[in-house]
Amino acid sequence: MKEGFTVNLGNLLLSLSESVDMANQNSSQHQLRTAFIALELAKCLNLDEITIENIFIASLLHDIGKKIDSEESIDYELQCKRGELFVQRVPLLKSAAKIIRYHFLDWKDWKGSIDKPLTISSQIILLANFVDMMISRDRYILHQVDNIWKELVRLEDGFLNSKVVGGFKEISTKEEFWFDLTSDRLYSILLHDGPLKKKEINLDELASMGELFKGVVDFKSKYTITHTTGVSACSEMLGNLFGLTELEVKVLGIAANFHDLGKLIVPNSILEKKGELTREEFEIVKSHPYYTHQVLSSIGGLQQIVQWASYHHERLDGSGYPFHCVAKDLDTGARIIAVSDIFISRMERKSYRNEMGRDEIYEIMKKMGRNNFIDMKFVDLLFDNFQIIVNYIHIKQEKTMDFYRNYIEHTWREDDIY
Numbered sequence: 001m002k003e004g005f006t007v008n009l010g011n012l013l014l015s016l017s018e019s020v021d022m023a024n025q026n027s028s029q030h031q032l033r034t035a036f037i038a039l040e041l042a043k044c045l046n047l048d049e050i051t052i053e054n055i056f057i058a059s060l061l062h063d064i065g066k067k068i069d070s071e072e073s074i075d076y077e078l079q080c081k082r083g084e085l086f087v088q089r090v091p092l093l094k095s096a097a098k099i100i101r102y103h104f105l106d107w108k109d110w111k112g113s114i115d116k117p118l119t120i121s122s123q124i125i126l127l128a129n130f131v132d133m134m135i136s137r138d139r140y141i142l143h144q145v146d147n148i149w150k151e152l153v154r155l156e157d158g159f160l161n162s163k164v165v166g167g168f169k170e171i172s173t174k175e176e177f178w179f180d181l182t183s184d185r186l187y188s189i190l191l192h193d194g195p196l197k198k199k200e201i202n203l204d205e206l207a208s209m210g211e212l213f214k215g216v217v218d219f220k221s222k223y224t225i226t227h228t229t230g231v232s233a234c235s236e237m238l239g240n241l242f243g244l245t246e247l248e249v250k251v252l253g254i255a256a257n258f259h260d261l262g263k264l265i266v267p268n269s270i271l272e273k274k275g276e277l278t279r280e281e282f283e284i285v286k287s288h289p290y291y292t293h294q295v296l297s298s299i300g301g302l303q304q305i306v307q308w309a310s311y312h313h314e315r316l317d318g319s320g321y322p323f324h325c326v327a328k329d330l331d332t333g334a335r336i337i338a339v340s341d342i343f344i345s346r347m348e349r350k351s352y353r354n355e356m357g358r359d360e361i362y363e364i365m366k367k368m369g370r371n372n373f374i375d376m377k378f379v380d381l382l383f384d385n386f387q388i389i390v391n392y393i394h395i396k397q398e399k400t401m402d403f404y405r406n407y408i409e410h411t412w413r414e415d416d417i418y
């Protein structure tokens, strides 16, 4: 594995943003569209390069604190706070985090000039978000424009600053603006014309993005709060004990942090179901590693991570899902993450059963090894070093739990935490 690896930040953010959009199915491409409107508006208002970059990043992630798939009515204040808490942990995205925090604040609640970077950035995203929310996905776009303008004029000054509304009028006069906004090619428009076209990130920065999305996925359900942390910690330990290089172990940890990314689109009613899944429900679950693969592979330059992350339900005999890989397709990293995922899942309390003990899990995993589902040498490595591996997993899971309890819990599901 080579050092000096780089990934384009724009492509990475667009892909991850799209994965959150996929989870909120009734407003397809919402964050991408918000980013397009905000970007055009920021350019029209002649903002400086750094401010434009931050607006672009914040709009792509502005819904990251939204309770995905929740029946509860939306509390925008909490949603913005959660968004900030998630995003501010990635050093690269710190300035965007503040904008996410304030992107729902009405103009009348801001003090001082509109020209402060945080004020104008937040107002731009408020308008962009609002415009996209007004657009019906089933009607021809130009037939909706008059109505959108009418609404904006009505809301000028109290809700939105007039300079921002003025800029929007200017950009939205061209039909081209509306056609680009609703185009199926919006992703590539943003990739090629967006401000992050030349921004490359290194492995450490990618790792912190993995940490961010691990939380977005796992905090979706109370049964998975520390799941990915466990899989990642277990994989790192197995990689180390097996003799992988430091770099390989690091990449393995990152891949594990992304492994269940596709679960964003599996409804909680299935993830938290008490009792066995029906065949139809299980068929929906089967799509999650496919989406993990789709999202990560569209980033480009992550081939190793894509495979290690998305092959975690594959089996050596070809009986896994969704790719039906066989032994020759599954290298060390993929085998380690598959073993770790099975192990961690059995250690967890589920909606339909309690945690399992060491011996019970060992029996199940030995049987899976004998049946050529998973690689026996990693099962043996795991149980030969059981205590040190479990200690390491617990330390890591405790840290995730602390973050959840200290910051996220009060803004999340106040009544049903166990």
Ligand SMILES: [Fe+2]
Pocket (backbone or CB within 6 Å): 259, 260, 288, 289, 312, 313
């Ligand atoms: Fe999975």
Ligand SMILES: [Fe+2]
Pocket (backbone or CB within 6 Å): 227, 231, 259, 260, 341
């Ligand atoms: Fe998993």
